[in-house]
Amino acid sequence: MEDDAIIDIGASNIEVFMQAMSRYAGSAAEFDLYVIPVTSEQKAWQESLKTVEALLSIGVASEKIRLFPNRIQNDPTEEIPAIFNYVKKMKKGWVNPNAFLFESEIYEYLAAKKIGFDTLIDDNADYRTLAKTETDPDKRREYARMYRWTQLAIPVRNNLDEAYAALVA
Template sequence: MKVAVLNYSGSVGKTVTASHLLAPRMNGAQIFAIETTNETAGDLGLDIDQMRGEQFGRLFRDLLTLDDAIVDVGASNIEDFLTAMNRYEGAYEELDYFVLPVINTGKAQRETLKTVMALAGLGVAAECIRVLFNRVESVVEDEFMPILTYANTSGEFVANPNAAIFENEVFELLADGRTTIAEVLTDETDYRALLRSTDPGDEKRIAQLSNRHALRALAKPVNRQLSTAFAALFSPVQG
């Protein structure tokens, strides 16, 4: 499966989507970061191939040889990316899905719909455009009504309310630690045992160990929720 993650709106969770939701569930997919200014999956320790939006020709050639890929398109590069993609007839067909993360601000939702219209204008089929609701505080239907309403009336994209990532401090902690949920969960260190054997006066060491243990405890339920979101995001469209 080959997936592009993009949105005209910045700070909606594109790198979180690529790094924590998609990468662990896509067979070791190559990650391409179309970014020049902001954080990428590479900042979290993942192996990426970084390029600019206007370098779509190089990306297109790479996609032809891959079964699985994640293309994380930064907001600062999306215009160049879409313009360059449009130069190659049918190039969008090399991507199975276009995933649009969105948060519950008016600006982000308006720019998400702008992104939908741009993709639809290029000829991307509705079932290939999927919205991912990010930083959900409580109920998707209450926080993202404009998106859901437009999806139902226009038929230009898929907006499944179950494709949602809920607000959680774990993502900020992961960014601070320059790590991913997958890496945290594969860490088999017994932090409880290390804490018991640490000098009680070594406050810095105790803080580090307790933070790592707490991060793993926090990451486990979030990872299960991400698996639910992933399944909903790519679920077949009901005819």
């Protein structure tokens, strides 16, 4: 048993997960929060709302269901207004305009390199200075690339921290 755990149930496995939960008494109470990522594509957010309804139908308390806007360009309230309207009007689930993740290519970069934000940001290399002082053109380009990736990663990591704090508040 874990006291702190995040369990990611992929969209393709949600039905199996829900069926399994419905077979156990009190299973809905086993989790502190149910976080449902929501993107702006209509089919995706409609599926997210179906998931909210399914969770409610097996006894999950509404305040435990967190809709979490993901892959946002600027403002989740403008990009997925239906989610905010649903929560406000239906009083089902929870959504916070400060709990969202921006779309960023940094995620793909980190996944491809198999590194985390801390590894990239906290490596203490001054890639900007290295790029300026390097005489080898290939190395200069690589240092400049690393500088750009590092600078891109900083606000995204900050967004992750802020989103998590708002999500669990």
